[in-house]
Amino acid sequence: MYEEGRYLTPEPQTPNPETVPVQSVLELQETARLLRKHIILSTTAAGSGHPSSSFSCTEILCALYFGGILRYDPTNPTWPDRDRFILSKGHACPAQYAAMAVAGYFPEEELLTLRKLGSRLEGHPNLQRLPGIEASTGSLGQGLSLGLGMALAARLDGADWKTWVVLGDGELDEGQVWEAALAAAKYGVSNLIAIVDANTAQQTGYTKDVLDTEPKADKWRSFGWETHEVDGHDLEALLSVLKCAGSAEHRPQAIIARTLKGKGVSFVEREYGYHGKPLTEEETRRALEELGWK
Amino acid sequence: MEIGKTLGLKLGKATRVAFGETLRDLGGEDPALVVVDADLNNSTRTDIFAKAHPGRFFNVGIAESNMVGVAAGLASAGKRPWCASFATFVMSNAYDQLRMSVAFPRCNVKVVGSHSGISIGEDGPSQMGIEDVALACCLPGFLVVVPCDEVSTIRATRALHAHAGPAYLRTGRANAPVIYGEDTPWELGKATCLRSGTDLTLVANGLLLGAALEAAAILEQEGVSTRVLDLHTLKPLDTASLAAAARETGRIVVIEEHLAHGGLGSTVAMAVAASHPVPMRFVNLGDQFAESGTPGQLLEKYGMTYPAILRAARELL
Numbered sequence: 001m002y003e004e005g006r007y008l009t010p011e012p013q014t015p016n017p018e019t020v021p022v023q024s025v026l027e028l029q030e031t032a033r034l035l036r037k038h039i040i041l042s043t044t045a046a047g048s049g050h051p052s053s054s055f056s057c058t059e060i061l062c063a064l065y066f067g068g069i070l071r072y073d074p075t076n077p078t079w080p081d082r083d084r085f086i087l088s089k090g091h092a093c094p095a096q097y098a099a100m101a102v103a104g105y106f107p108e109e110e111l112l113t114l115r116k117l118g119s120r121l122e123g124h125p126n127l128q129r130l131p132g133i134e135a136s137t138g139s140l141g142q143g144l145s146l147g148l149g150m151a152l153a154a155r156l157d158g159a160d161w162k163t164w165v166v167l168g169d170g171e172l173d174e175g176q177v178w179e180a181a182l183a184a185a186k187y188g189v190s191n192l193i194a195i196v197d198a199n200t201a202q203q204t205g206y207t208k209d210v211l212d213t214e215p216k217a218d219k220w221r222s223f224g225w226e227t228h229e230v231d232g233h234d235l236e237a238l239l240s241v242l243k244c245a246g247s248a249e250h251r252p253q254a255i256i257a258r259t260l261k262g263k264g265v266s267f268v269e270r271e272y273g274y275h276g277k278p279l280t281e282e283e284t285r286r287a288l289e290e291l292g293w294k
Numbered sequence: 295m296e297i298g299k300t301l302g303l304k305l306g307k308a309t310r311v312a313f314g315e316t317l318r319d320l321g322g323e324d325p326a327l328v329v330v331d332a333d334l335n336n337s338t339r340t341d342i343f344a345k346a347h348p349g350r351f352f353n354v355g356i357a358e359s360n361m362v363g364v365a366a367g368l369a370s371a372g373k374r375p376w377c378a379s380f381a382t383f384v385m386s387n388a389y390d391q392l393r394m395s396v397a398f399p400r401c402n403v404k405v406v407g408s409h410s411g412i413s414i415g416e417d418g419p420s421q422m423g424i425e426d427v428a429l430a431c432c433l434p435g436f437l438v439v440v441p442c443d444e445v446s447t448i449r450a451t452r453a454l455h456a457h458a459g460p461a462y463l464r465t466g467r468a469n470a471p472v473i474y475g476e477d478t479p480w481e482l483g484k485a486t487c488l489r490s491g492t493d494l495t496l497v498a499n500g501l502l503l504g505a506a507l508e509a510a511a512i513l514e515q516e517g518v519s520t521r522v523l524d525l526h527t528l529k530p531l532d533t534a535s536l537a538a539a540a541r542e543t544g545r546i547v548v549i550e551e552h553l554a555h556g557g558l559g560s561t562v563a564m565a566v567a568a569s570h571p572v573p574m575r576f577v578n579l580g581d582q583f584a585e586s587g588t589p590g591q592l593l594e595k596y597g598m599t600y601p602a603i604l605r606a607a608r609e610l611l
Contacts, residue, residue, distance in 0.1 A: 080372075084370075084371070126398075126399075127399050128398075128399060128400065134370065135370070135395075135399070136394065136395075136398050136399040137394075138394070139390050139393075139394040141359075142359075142363050142390075142391060142394055142395050144363075145359070145360045145362070145363020145364050145366070145367065145391070145395070146363050146364075146366055146367040146370065146395060147367060148360075148363070148364050148367060149330075149363065149364040149365060149366060149367020149368040149369070149370070149371070149375075150367040150368070150370060150371045151367075152328075152352065152364065152367070152368060153328075153367065153368045153370075153371030153372060153373050154371065156328070156349075156350070156373070157371075157372075163367075175359070176357075176359040176360055176363065176391070179354070179355070179357035179359060179360035180360050180363065180364075182355065182357075183352075183354040183355060183357065183360055183364065186354075186355075187352070
């Protein structure tokens with residue numbers, strides 16, 4: 001039996017390494033614009049990939065990696081005290097790759113090798129290939145269980161690092177997510193944070209039509225999670241919620257980030273028909289122009 | 295019909311019990327050993343570990359997929375987890391998690407499937423692990439081990455814990471005849487020759503090894519010099535011992551408590567075909583589900599006792 005509080009012996013907080021400067025909201029907005037450019041260019045160069053699923057979580061990743069939320073050191077990806085970040089909706093990895101490149105894990109030019117033979121940037125994240133990836137994902141529904149295992153390991157070690165898991169709203173169709181949600185509440189892992197990128201659409205339609213998982217916040221609360229809802233494209237609002245994450249007592253936390261699939265590019269926004277489709281050359285030009293990139 | 299009875303083999307502990315006790319002992323030696331179970335701990339016998347090390351035991355409820363994922367997460371963060379359920383539940387219910395969260399990232403997770411085969415008896419086909427070995431063998435990088443008795447289960451559990459990488463250990467419900475002495479060698483990835491012979495080789499593992507030894511004793515009386523190999527490790531496979539058996543005895547019967555497809559028989563046949571093809575026969579469950587009954591009745595009805603092995607052997611002689 002688990003005994004409440006038995007392994008709660010947190011060590012002093014390790015300061016963020018100086019290699020990752022914390023950005024202001026204005027700087028974060030500019031970084032989000034840069035990440036979207038990378039997402040477009042890398043998926044267009046690959047001729048495949050999931051740009052619209054990447055756009056919806058761009059601000060979430062931007063806030064995590066550059067807003068002083070995630071604790072990491074790109075020069076030391078296996079630093080034991082780092083936070084663990086899991087992109088459970090692995091198909092959105094162009095967004096994570098872009099964030100990792102800008103953070104300094106690897107050169108930004110490497111983003112153009114996305115999905116190409118021999119590249120470390122595979123179509124879905126592969127931890128065996130790319131340092132800084134904590135979980136190989138792509139089969140939906142598995143990331144939260146992995147996160148729970150990591151959170152339990154941190155607690156056994158009395159370590160203070162946190163585990164962050166980004167899930168899609170379509171991904172909530174998977175039963176394993178709810179198995180993990182129940183178990184996380186049982187073990188009261190306050191060091192586990194789930195962020196749902198609720199972008200309203202999945203592969204073949206709107207989530208409300210395919211399989212409605214609303215009311216999401218009520219569901220997570222009833223599963224024993226401290227739950228917040230936030231505009232997932234509002235960096236200021238995101239930061240204020242993310243900064244408090246991990247501080248609930250004996251409870252995991254869920255953040256329902258209300259987002260739009262394809263956010264940032266008018267003709268992709270809200271269009272589920274763009275799932276898993278790169279932009280054409282003409283669309284790429286128009287998209288970059290809309291984002292203010294000449 | 296009781297396996298091993300004609301030889302007077304002493305009935306020992308079930309392999310699941312020997313596993314649970316070894317896990318408890320290992321837990322005392324390795325503080326990084328953690329265990330995740332899906333509410334079958336008093337059947338898989340991880341409860342023996344849980345009693346000794348409650349802080350490192352996690353019962354995640356009847357949720358095998360999450361069990362495997364949690365174990366993988368623990369492993370990624372430096373723990374050395376074991377997770378256990380009935381063989382058919384962990385392999386069939388959590389296969390995608392074993393593939394994606396464990397095998398693909400080469401996570402150091404040890405998976406145990408108890409209640410393997412049809413010898414679980416009365417609970418019937420829904421509880422019988424009859425496809426688990428095939429599924430485990432299809433997971434890239436997984437080690438796959440099927441011990442036959444309490445002594446070899448202790449060795450197998452210890453060897454797998456010392457191995458840094460994913461592995462599957464198959465255990466059984468029923469008390470198993472003791473085949474290994476304290477001095478019998480057991481090496482991971484190396485078949486154990488339990489009986490030497492030059493006319494025929496019986497390759498078996500798990501509970502049916504006892505039946506193979508019974509058949510070998512009878513064949514010996516009839517003047518057929520019979521070799522018996524305990525092929526406890528399917529991956530990595532001891533191809534050298536199999537090639538030698540094919541070359542030196544010229545006939546092979548493979549015996550397993552599993553479906554015909556993808557298990558020990560297929561694995562051995564592939565190795566023999568690639569080295570020194572010889573006539574072979576296969577004793578297994580075939581392509582069907584079993585039913586409820588006593589373990590002895592079921593093994594007899596579905597052709598996995600020594601008379602069935604004798605019939606298969608005689609086809610080759």
